[in-house]
Amino acid sequence: MxxxxxxxxxxxxxxxxxxxxxxxxxxxxxxxxxxxxxxxxxxxxxxxxxxxxxxxxxxxxxxxxxxxxxxxxxxxxxxxxxxxxxxxxVPFGLSMLAPVLIAFGSQEQKDHWLPRMLNGDDWWCQGYSEPGAGSDLANVRTAAIRDGDEYVVNGQKTWTTLGQHANMMFCLVRTDTDGPRQQGISFLLVDMEAPGVEVRPIITLDGGHEVNEVFFTDVRVPAENLVGEEGRGWTYAKYLLTYERTSMAAIGSSKAGLAWLKSIARAEMANGKPLIEDALFAARLARVEIELANLETTTLRVVASAAQGGAPGAESSILKIKGSEIRQEISSLARRAIGPYAQPFPPEIDVEGSNEPAIGPDYAGVITPNYLNLRKLTIFGGSNEIQKNIISKAVLGL
The missing domain is CATH 1.10.540.10 (Acyl-CoA dehydrogenase/oxidase, N-terminal domain)
Structure with missing residues (x-):
């Protein structure tokens, strides 16, 4: 190859x-x-x-x-x-919903929604996770009952990223409670400005407002906003997640983060010399750099296979696992590098125009918030534990 x-x-x-x-x-x-x-x-x-x-x-x-x-x-x-x-x-419309519409949507849906994405007319969010239905996505309970030319939606979604900005959501809803759980799920496009939609902020550990809870109370959605066939939402959701997980290798983000980490390690001192020359820290830095190089090679193999017409299967889970772990390790080493300055992290440091004095070097203030925020990487998009189950099934036949 x-x-x-x-x-x-x-x-x-x-x-x-x-x-x-x-x-x-x-x-x-x-x-x-x-x-x-x-x-x-x-x-x-x-x-x-x-x-x-x-x-x-x-x-x-x-x-x-x-x-x-x-x-x-x-x-x-x-x-x-x-x-x-x-x-x-923002990937939700352009990189996640769009491939689903192109593959499974009606011509009318493609003609309407795709140009609006390119023009910036709509800001999309993803309505997948619910309380009790995160990694076990087949357990979604948000209900959509057909009423003439509309669906009536009731339920709750959580961890809705940037939902406070969104005017549209692509949403997994339960349209049938009989039979296997996966067969009763449908894929619906919901207007976030419709009566009965309520968005509540979730403030995360880093002090940021990135995710939200969304509640639906008798929300009426036109039946024409059903993507594909009723009851096949699970198929479309899996198709979308393959795109999402493959991109989670995040080679570029890890390379940029590693370069920034090295610059910090050159600036910080330990025992009278730059931290990057400390044997223990240098060994940990080398290990993550080697793992990143290996991940890049694996990603290139997947890319080369896709260029020949192949489709990523369990490989997307491998990329998701290692990519998320490497980014977390880089953020962990950055905290170690700044020592005692890793403890205080005033939220005001990330506020435009703040006059709060910096605590430590100017790069130190955002390191702990970033470290805390990146704990999510091994959870969202299907937790790493679930990805390992997928690999054990698809590759090892367990």
């Missing part, structure tokens, strides 16, 4: 680098590099820049307004944007 990039792919990588140098605002990349949160306007600003370039959804087929990029181009683009500290594009 040839894992090297062709001259055409190298030229594409250069094009991406030139675009980022000329178009990525420094104030946005600085915030991403230092681990600070972007507000809604900043995220939309970057997405508008990509939209003008035609790169907001380059992985889409050309017939739907994308660039039809190959899997190799998408891989190179993700690496370069992460290492340039570009803001992440």
């Amino acid at each position: 040839d894992l090297s990039f062709s001259p055409e792919e190298q030229a594409f990588r250069d094009e991406v680098r030139d675009f980022l140098k000329s178009e990525l605002p420094a104030r946005l990349s600085d915030k991403v590099r230092t681990g600070k949160h972007l507000d809604k306007a900043e995220i939309e600003e970057w997405q508008a820049i990509l939209s003008r370039k035609g790169w907001l959804a380059p992985h889409w087929p050309k017939e739907y307004g994308g660039q039809g990029w190959s899997v190799v181009q998408r891989y190179l683009y993700d690496i370069e944007t992460s290492q340039a500290h570009a803001p992440h594009v």
Whole structure:
């Protein structure tokens, strides 16, 4: 298997680098590099820049307004944007719902929703997890009862990322309580501004408002917002999760995080010399760098297979497990690197215009909040324990 990039792919990588140098605002990349949160306007600003370039959804087929990029181009683009500290594009509509609509949606749904995603008319969120139905997603209880040309939805979703900004949700709902649990689930598009929808913030351990609870009380959803067939939502959900988990290898994000960690270790001192020269710390740093190099090779093998027409199966679970563990270890080593400055982390450090004095070096304030926030990586998108069960079934036949 040839894992090297062709001259055409190298030229594409250069094009991406030139675009980022000329178009990525420094104030946005600085915030991403230092681990600070972007507000809604900043995220939309970057997405508008990509939209003008035609790169907001380059992985889409050309017939739907994308660039039809190959899997190799998408891989190179993700690496370069992460290492340039570009803001992440909100994935829920463009990278998660869109593939489902393209594969399973009606022509009317494609014609209506896909252009709106490219134009930035809609902000989507994901309605999967519920209390008691996180990793056990087949246990969803939010009910959708057909009433003429509408569904009446009642229930609750939780951990809804950026739901406070969203005007639309793609949602797993239970339309049938008979038979196997998976067969009674449907995939529904819900207007977040409809009567009966209530969004409540969940403030996480790092002090941020990233996730929410969403409650539905007699919410009426047009039946035309059902994606595909009633009762086949489980199939569509699994299709979507394959896309989500494969991207969770996050090679570019880990490389950028590792580079930042090394710069911190060069600046911090231990026993009269830079921390990066400390034998124990250097060994831990080397271990995570080796694991990242191995993960990158595995990812390239998956990319090369996909370029030949293959589809990721259990490999997506492997990438999700190792990718999330590596990012967590990088954040853990960053906390160790700053020593006592890892303890205080005033939330005001991430507030634009705050006049709170920094505690320790200017890079120290965001490290503990980031460490706490990244504990979620081994849970969302299917917990790592569930991914190991998938691997044991699909690969080992257990």
